[in-house]
Amino acid sequence: MTPTARxxxxxxxxxAVCVLAIGLVLAVTAPPDRLQGDLQRLMYVxxxxxxxxxxxxxxxxxxxxxxxxxxPLRQWDTLAEASxxxxxxxxxxxxxxxxxxxxxxWGVWWTWDxxxxxxxxxxxxxxxxxALRRGIDDPEVRAxxxxxxxxxxxxxxxxxxxxxxxxxxxxxxxxxxxxxDPSIDHAMLLAxxxxxxxxxxxxxxxxxxxxxxxxxxxxxxxxxxxxPAGLAVTAPDLGTIDV
Amino acid sequence: MTADVMALLRTELRVERRTGGTLLVLAPYAVAALALVAxxxxxxxxxxxxxxxxxxxxxxxxxxxxxxxxQGYAEDPTRRDLLHLLGMRPEAVWIARVLAAATLVAxxxxxxxxxxxxxxxxxxxxxxxxxAAVPVTALGLAALGVLARDLADGARSGVAxxxxxxxxxxxxxxxxxxxxxxxxxxxxSGWTWIALAALVTTVTVGVGIAAAANxxxxxx
Numbered sequence: 001m002t003p004t005a006r007x008x009x010x011x012x013x014x015x016a017v018c019v020l021a022i023g024l025v026l027a028v029t030a031p032p033d034r035l036q037g038d039l040q041r042l043m044y045v046x047x048x049x050x051x052x053x054x055x056x057x058x059x060x061x062x063x064x065x066x067x068x069x070x071x072p073l074r075q076w077d078t079l080a081e082a083s084x085x086x087x088x089x090x091x092x093x094x095x096x097x098x099x100x101x102x103x104x105x106w107g108v109w110w111t112w113d114x115x116x117x118x119x120x121x122x123x124x125x126x127x128x129x130x131a132l133r134r135g136i137d138d139p140e141v142r143a144x145x146x147x148x149x150x151x152x153x154x155x156x157x158x159x160x161x162x163x164x165x166x167x168x169x170x171x172x173x174x175x176x177x178x179x180x181d182p183s184i185d186h187a188m189l190l191a192x193x194x195x196x197x198x199x200x201x202x203x204x205x206x207x208x209x210x211x212x213x214x215x216x217x218x219x220x221x222x223x224x225x226x227x228p229a230g231l232a233v234t235a236p237d238l239g240t241i242d243v
Numbered sequence: 244m245t246a247d248v249m250a251l252l253r254t255e256l257r258v259e260r261r262t263g264g265t266l267l268v269l270a271p272y273a274v275a276a277l278a279l280v281a282x283x284x285x286x287x288x289x290x291x292x293x294x295x296x297x298x299x300x301x302x303x304x305x306x307x308x309x310x311x312x313x314q315g316y317a318e319d320p321t322r323r324d325l326l327h328l329l330g331m332r333p334e335a336v337w338i339a340r341v342l343a344a345a346t347l348v349a350x351x352x353x354x355x356x357x358x359x360x361x362x363x364x365x366x367x368x369x370x371x372x373x374x375a376a377v378p379v380t381a382l383g384l385a386a387l388g389v390l391a392r393d394l395a396d397g398a399r400s401g402v403a404x405x406x407x408x409x410x411x412x413x414x415x416x417x418x419x420x421x422x423x424x425x426x427x428x429x430x431x432s433g434w435t436w437i438a439l440a441a442l443v444t445t446v447t448v449g450v451g452i453a454a455a456a457n458x459x460x461x462x463x
Contacts, residue, residue, distance in 0.1 A: 124411045131407065136399075202288075
């Protein structure tokens, strides 16, 4: 990594920590919900985690399309894998925080609600995506096959987002990404947006590191293929034999 | 291309008729699974009657995936290479495999419907809706299964990965017939739900056809 790239990464990491700290302060100082009180503050983790998960899966889909357009594998395949991993992490966090939030509000850890079920299915499909990647050794085959799944899987995102509109659900309908003015207090909206930005920066940092690992693995796999057998096999050192 | 598809489809179905892998093994297994659900639910007929549409389509999806995982004629890599050398387009091979799998899944759905009527006292509702749901969901499941099988081909986890890929994506196919029936019973039009299943099926078949040549290229 070049010194400029290292500085840029450090700058982004520092920015992520700073914005996260500001987001935390705003989340704590924002007015409580009229009905749920302080419980509603989980929203400042739950919604940004969900948004970051969505974004990561969109990045996976974009990178997958690039792979299918025969763009350089090293660049796009590592990005697709890294963003899927980050997406799985944040979607799992979304489900966990949703469950913690649901227990006091709905009285259950899990309910058969359209939003919950479609989000869980989204997570399962991306776990399958990662399992598929782990199961194939050849980098070219792995990239192409997982790219097709990456393209198919992203179709679920609009279904997850619109599930609260299409079905009768316990989960509340969209409050920010909806037609017209957001149906949320503007101080709460500010805290939410800052946290969304903070989570996005954190995800970017995680993605960058995960991608670096992917690039290292990619290079190792390429070297393993290109090293001639004569260099890999050396004669054993038997030492000197005393006669 | 149509002649190629029909020729390969006939071969696939002939192999199936000789081996009887689906209708002689999987169909009884599916009926046994349905009976097992009934017994474990407590043999409460009114409850089973209420649950029967959902149970039927859940078992269809789970067993339908197994049907698409069977070893067909064109699944063998050597045969697939041979078909390629004979000039058969990968898209034609893929469509034939999907149609063969869809025929078997549709047969399984018919057997399971009869079993659900007998064992669970299923009320089919509008027969036209059910008749439309059978081929649409069969084709969608077959397309998803064959596509997932191609993706998992040669992977270390093997075909065990196929259900994990297919089942979450097949949820609209299981949901649509159940909801269509419920809406029709309530006096509405259930065809919107069948249209949703048809949309999922069309998208899957479209992606599968688009992916066929690419996946064959990386497999060979």
